[in-house]
Amino acid sequence: MSSTSNSFDLPASDAGSDAKKTREFKVIALIAVAHFVSHVHIMLLPPLFGEVREAFGVSYFQIGFALTAFNVMSALLQTPAGFLVDRIGPRAMLTGGLILGGLAVAAAAMLPGYWFFVIAYAFLGLANTVYHPADYSILSATIDHKRIGKAFSIHTFAGYLGSGVTPALVLACAAMWGWHGAFLFVACLSLATALLLVVAGSVLPRVVHKPGQAPTKADQKVGLDLLLSAPILRNLLFFFCLAMANGGIQTFTVVGMGQIHGTPFSVASVALSGFLLFSAGGVLLGGIIADRTPHHERVAAVGFACTSTMAILMAWVDMPGVVLIGVMSLGGLLNGIIQPSRDMMVRAVTPPGSFGKVFGFVSTGFNLGGMVAPLLYGSLMDHGEPRAIFMIVTGFIFLALITAITRRKPESIA
Secondary structure (H helix, E strand, O other), X not given: OXXXXXXXXXXXXXXXXXXXXXXXXXXXXXXXXXXXHHHHHHHOOHHHHHHHHHHHOOOHHHHHXXXXXXXXXXXXXXXXXXXXXXXXXXXXXXXXXHHHHHHXXXXXXXXXXXXXHHHHHHHHHHHHOOHHHHHHHHHHHHOOOOOHHHHHHHHHHHHHHHHHHHHHHHHHHHHHHHHHHHHHHHHHHHHHHHHHHHHHHHHOOOEOOOOOOOOOHHHHHHHHHHHOOHHHHHHHHHHHHHHHHHHHHHHHHHHHHHHHHOOOHHHHHHHHHHHHHHHHHHHHHHHHHHHHOOOHHHHHHHHHHHHHHHHHHHHHOOOOHHHHHHHHHHHXXXXXXXXXXXXXXXXXXXXXXOHHHHHHHHOHHHHHHHHHHHHHHHHHHHOOOHHHHHHHHHHHHHHHHHHHHOOOOOOOOO
């Protein structure tokens, strides 16, 4: 099997320990910024659901269909993107993804009509396919194995931070310039990040295909056999369950709490931001915990128990605003702590040099969940059943818990 890490041509400046650490810092910073922007793309629409729905005169189900188009594209093409990362290089793929993402968001804001909006979101989903394969390939190729867990943690933290600040950011932009202006602001952010990678991306590795080293059909077959193995498919299911659970919380908390308890829009938005921001902080804490224990399934079990309790309270208890914000923030903290253990469980069953392919594949679980969740939860909203959303979220949390705690421990960790 061809190894991603073996395909990279690392600069000679990495010879010294200090130079290597400096380069690692720059690499992590660039990857973190790109991952931050990718999550801004993902969370751009949910806070503006109401405005966009009214602008096009459509239902929640139809607006949810735009997110489904996003996730269909990502689900279908993320695994091929992982193989393409190995072939043409993660830096080029990552830069191209940011450019395409910026153009897609701008098109969604500027082109007239609902179906143009859906098509633009499909292209945004195409742009989204590059992030996990490229990011994990770059990190696994450039970061010392003693620090790889923390690098994964910072990478995930940046994504959660992007999700956490986006609701407040886009609502502020929309208050000044309308939802079109909020979309155009995010488009400029994406293109500026792509420019940053062009200017400062020399520290990122490139793929070098020397004679006899290019991926062969035999390599691709071995790669497919790996992706279809039981441990990897189990992680795919695990990621799907997380997507279904988080999709309900992140996308429908604001409108759902409004219908169930009459929670003010502003209070529910702050509570959602608290969930996402504390998730980001929990990721950093979870990175420390993941480096200190091999029992990642136990960490996941505790986190899932708390987040399921949070979802039940949201559905059945009319909490005061301060209490709701506190409960969702605590739930977000525990949800974030789970994430590094999630990555370490995938790492434990991944052969060296296959992080791009494997993470690209298992991450399609997020997209598969993203295909189903908006339509399912949007339909429940349209039929006046917002409480059912949180019940289904709880069910998927428990399924993810079962998937984690019953996994067979690998005999050795790469």
